[in-house]
Amino acid sequence: MADLKTEPSARQILMADILLVMVAFIWGAGIPMSALLARSITPLWAVALRMLLSAFFLALMFPKKIITSTRRDWAISSILTAVLTGVFITLTFGLVYSTASKQSFIGGLNVILVPIFVWAIYKTRPGKWIFAGAGVTTAGLLVMGFTPGMEFNFGDFLSFIMAVFYALQVLAAGYGARRVEPHRLVALHIIMLAAVMTVIAMIFEPIPDIRSFSLKIWATLLFVSLGNTVLCFIIQFKAQKITSESHVAVIFSLEGLFGYLVAVLSGQDPFHLQGAIGGLMIIAGMILTETETLLKYRKTSSS
Numbered sequence: 001m002a003d004l005k006t007e008p009s010a011r012q013i014l015m016a017d018i019l020l021v022m023v024a025f026i027w028g029a030g031i032p033m034s035a036l037l038a039r040s041i042t043p044l045w046a047v048a049l050r051m052l053l054s055a056f057f058l059a060l061m062f063p064k065k066i067i068t069s070t071r072r073d074w075a076i077s078s079i080l081t082a083v084l085t086g087v088f089i090t091l092t093f094g095l096v097y098s099t100a101s102k103q104s105f106i107g108g109l110n111v112i113l114v115p116i117f118v119w120a121i122y123k124t125r126p127g128k129w130i131f132a133g134a135g136v137t138t139a140g141l142l143v144m145g146f147t148p149g150m151e152f153n154f155g156d157f158l159s160f161i162m163a164v165f166y167a168l169q170v171l172a173a174g175y176g177a178r179r180v181e182p183h184r185l186v187a188l189h190i191i192m193l194a195a196v197m198t199v200i201a202m203i204f205e206p207i208p209d210i211r212s213f214s215l216k217i218w219a220t221l222l223f224v225s226l227g228n229t230v231l232c233f234i235i236q237f238k239a240q241k242i243t244s245e246s247h248v249a250v251i252f253s254l255e256g257l258f259g260y261l262v263a264v265l266s267g268q269d270p271f272h273l274q275g276a277i278g279g280l281m282i283i284a285g286m287i288l289t290e291t292e293t294l295l296k297y298r299k300t301s302s303s
Helices: 010-029 031-040 043-061 063-067 071-097 100-107 110-122 128-145 154-177 182-204 215-239 245-252 254-265 273-302
Strands: none
Touching: 010 031, 010 215, 010 245, 010 254, 031 043, 031 215, 031 254, 043 063, 043 071, 043 182, 043 215, 063 182, 071 154, 071 182, 100 154, 110 128, 110 154, 110 245, 128 245, 128 254, 128 273, 154 182, 154 215, 154 245, 182 215, 245 254, 245 273, 254 273
């Protein structure tokens, strides 16, 4: 499944997973900012402008890596571009017919989809701790997102498709990161994604007047471009050269929990016991997922 010459140690996997927790925190903290952009601009243009800024910074940071990229590098990167395009389109139009809370829960189902996809594609059955962690995490997401009288509508269907694309993104990132240098991979797929999302935004939404943007909007765009996109994708791809896709999926489920905590602490959302219990279950699921690695680390340390 990997192109690594040597098997990563348990310590390396733990360090990679810790970095992924940081990514989940940044993405979770960025949820209110992304919501602000979607309300202040329009959803598709919010994504397109974010990617255009990210592509601009990546071109400044890694011009040589972009110029010297091979046809194979571009081809592998285009897989990630296609998958992320699916994520953003289903996310945006799913919110038209559904709610953010329902989408967060349904989208979080990628946690259980990733181990199943890994099993189906690579013919490698994930360990029992992985499935246990994914199961507990899914239950925690259900507790956080469930409300009485919930009904399944077209927006929820789009949110489920988003969960499928999100799971495929984790798999595609692992595949690409083991075959293309991470910085190059980030730059190439973000450049293509910026172009694709700009075209889609021009088709479905009116072109925004950037002259009317407030300093707050520009600051938010700058933060989500450099932090949530450039920095987080670089960390994700470097980490996925080492850790497994199933680990990544469970850890990224913390994104919703971190977003909930930021919203509560900033006074945007009220505190609910249901959310706290669901959050604790998600953390328990992550600990279960890491148990296999911790046992391996303990074994190697004692030998």
